[in-house]
Amino acid sequence: MTVDPKLPHVPPDTSPEPLWRRDFPYESAGEEEVTRREFARYLALGAGAIAAGNVVLAAWTQLRRINTGEPRPIVALDQVEVGGTYLFDYPGDNDPAILLRHADRSVVAFGQKCTHLGCVVFFQADENRWHCPCHEGNFEPLTGQVISGPPTRPLGRIDLEIRDDVIWALGAST
């Protein structure tokens, strides 16, 4: 067998260790240890990231401005029958609210989001209460205070006034 003189000279492999061992010099136990420690490091980094996120969320909860709304007319009084309700948006266009005319010239209104997890509440005339169907939360019809169910806070009240037979919203309490 003749050797091609154009090929580079490669010295013979005299190392006692096989080639795969030199390319991948970890014992199985050591390899496991490295992976485990790396994984622990990633977990700790993840815990730190989540903690930072929670702090940001708490700060955002504290600092965000809650829109309490500007006074504006809602509906004419004679368009809502006594004992009936009327749906509108207040203070913003994406804030559903509900109004109840419970006497001839007496009305109350609340934000329609349940204070438990934000489902929409509606008026149950036969039970005389605001009802949240998601988790069976119930609220007083005139004050919005919790009667029963998981909510712990009353419904967000909207201050109303009747001016020249028109119902005006004056502002929302938070």
Added chain:
Amino acid sequence: MKDPALRERRTASAVLIYLIILVSFQVFLVTVAVEAFITSQEGLGWATAIVSVVLAASAGFFVRYLRH
């Protein structure tokens, strides 16, 4: 347990399990923080954040312990 390598490996496993529990609790705390945000409960939000930071600090402590 006389084999130091085995002991070290078992310690690492124990710390790892503890870290997994800590991170699971952190994920639960995220849901609490989101609920606090939705319902505008600042107190709950800050309490959640403080517990979360304490858990993250203990996770860091455990990782440091693992290095030594």
